[in-house]
Amino acid sequence: MKKIQIYDTSLRDGTQSEDINLTNDDKLKIALKLDELGIDFIEGGWPGSNPVDMAFFNEIKKFSLRHAKIAAFGSTHHPGFTAENDPNLRNLLSSGADVCTIFGKTWDIHATEALRIPLELNLDIIHDSVAFLKSMGRDVVFDAEHFFDGFKANQEYALAAITAAYGAGAQTLSLCDTNGGTLPHEVYQIIQQIAKALPDAQLGIHAHNDCELAVANSIAAIQAGATHVQGTINGIGERCGNANLCSIIPTLELKFNDEYTTLGKEKLALLTSTSAFVTDVANIMPFNRQPFVGRSAFAHKGGVHASAVNRNSALYEHIDPEIVGNRQRVLLTELAGRANIVNMAKKFGFHLDKNEPVVKGLLNELKKRSSMGYDYAAAEASVELLLLKKLGRRGVREFFKLNQFRVLELKEAQDLDPISEASVIVEVEGVTEHTAATGRGPVNSLDNALRKALCNFYPRLSEMKLLDFKVRVMTAEDPAGGGTASFVRVLVESGDHLSRWVTVGVSYNIIEASWQAVADSITYKLYKDEHEQRAQIEKS
Structure with missing residues (x-):
């Protein structure tokens, strides 16, 4: 069974999302929750870029994490400095983080047009930045920015860039689909090529979701040989977001016949609560249709579906929802059948037959109310009260x-x-x-x-x-x-x-x-x- 490292960047790349603003207390709460989940690496931010990130690194030292290593993020050294006197690299060291993650240019036009430096100088900057951090006793993850676009434009230079980082001692080469436009088959083919060129290097994937392929690209990368995956809880991040770890983790654990392990299957039951926790702390609306952990991920509205899952949940559910800490929901709506009511009543300890008069009466009343606008799919507490009152459940009385x-x-x-x-x-x-x-x-x-x-x-x-x-x-x-x-x-x-x-x-x-x-x-x-x-x- 191959171990896949899980690297969470919710506290750094995730906060690039336009609707995410986290205080230092928020970041500390999330970091502790991620450690409880069993995440391998937690990227805390870019020290020196803002007061919140610097405060996080100062405060997180006071906590004894059970599993995760803290990573600090930054760039390769500025062309106007050497690695030894670069303020950005010095801030990474002063953060006290276990791991330093630095990004560097691997697409030739970014070196010549964004940095406006010769291509050879860019390779020296990558090498010297990694080598300096390694000499100071830090593990280094090299984020190869725009790698897939760069590789498609100039294979020789993109490979030279990551070879420079690897030769300087980078522990992991994280290949980034920064613009989020690469397709899964391209990711697979390119990583296979890199694995052949650098057979001893640990390869990683950092995918963005601009084509809604970040999860698929991450899975393709791992199938091609990557053993390190970066992403965020709930897929939060700049533009369309980052690869969603809440989908990647259970997919790897449950869909590959024990070929891969991430957190370990015993930790999967914490996934839904962790997703909800990050949503609450970030003060954003949850995405109900999110796979695995969303409120609607195992919800059944149609009568035919409800009838089927009442007999055997596997007929319309690809996994047992409790494995990831979620639960099955049978909704009562204008599309409901008698099986929906029977299933719902069973939750409250009533074993009904779908041909009983009370079931038919409830179905008619629910459909009538739904046609008036009552949204019982969203308001489960109201429908629970209605059912319990109709079925004579003890304890449901007129409190006022x-x-x-x-x-x-x-x-x-x-x-x-x-x-x-x-x-x-x-x-x-x-x-x-x-x-x-x-x-x-x-x-x-x-x-x-x-x-x-x-x-x-x-x-x-x-x-x-x-x-x-x-x-x-x-x-x-x-x-x-x-x-x-x-x-x-x-x-x-x-x-x-x-x-x-x-x-x-x-x-x-x-x-x-x-x-x-x-x-x-x-x-x-x-x-x-x-x-x-x-x-x-x-x-x-």
Whole structure:
């Protein structure tokens, strides 16, 4: 079994993405998570290029990493300096990183037009930069920038460039598809040629995703002989991103009959949670359709598919989702069949036959609600509550009863923000509560007022936070038969210290739709807490 080194550059190349901005604390949190996952190399940044990167290298020294080595990134020395007095190389050394990764020009026109130096001088710069870092006791990874384009333009010079790095002692030659335009068969053929020319060199691949081929190119490189792969979690990076390690790692571990190993199969179960962690820390929206770790990667919407996976999940799933820490999801939508409902009910401990009247009734109600705009594929908490109530699940009860709510909006001047105030009257176990609260907008004020009314009865609501709020105006067929009408669909994502959940509301009125979603969200939290408490009591 061949060991493939995994080199993560999320903290450096990943931050080149236009929507990624990480603080030093963010970078430290991600680095520790990557070490827990079992990543071999974590590239922390370019020391000296900005204060955040320099702070990272200073702070990461305080942590004892269990597996990963920290790499510092920089360039070969400037033509106006020698390697010994180049500030960039000195910054790499002062970072204290285990590994120094430097990039150099391997495409002849970049030497002559970008650096504006003779080709021979560029080869000397590559050699001297690597040799100096090696003489100072550092392992060196040489990132051969634009290598594949350079090799196609001038094979002799591109090979001379990486030979200069190898001859100076570079531990790894990472061949870069910097513009992301190379095709998998080209990567395979070129790396085979390099492997023959430098048979003892360790070759790596650093692929960009401009043709959506970064993962395919990385796999092709490894099949051709590379044993080092660079990429990022979730494929974040400049332009269209970098090679996605969340796809490369499980593909190598699971699809080649034990020919390769990366983190080890026991670590794969951490992959989905690591993907979600990086997304959360970076404060970006997750890509639900991402292979292996995406929320939709093992989601089944059509009735035929749901019926099949209910019998044997392998009929429509290429791996067991739990291997990578993900889970199967059977969605209830306008396309749902009775098998979807049977499958969903099974999750909650009900074993139903698809011909039972309750299943047919639920299917009809779900399809009717979906036609009105209820997005039950996205709002699993709402559909769980609906199913449990219909099936008589113990613990799903009326935690509170709304008697009235009122929302007021006041704007006193053109240049002043409007003031939002909501009041609610609710009944809890025969006790009536009347509260009011302000907020940033009508929905926030309504949410605040409802929680204020309920927290005396249910103190654990203080743990819950509203994380996201989405509104969509849609045209749907009027169920009363009045032609078409505009519905407003509100999706609310909430969470506590244990989990996240999404609820939905639909109405012609945005406040009413928001109330439905917020009320469902609070009900789900209360149900979840009572279910957890009951389980603990029964266990004890």
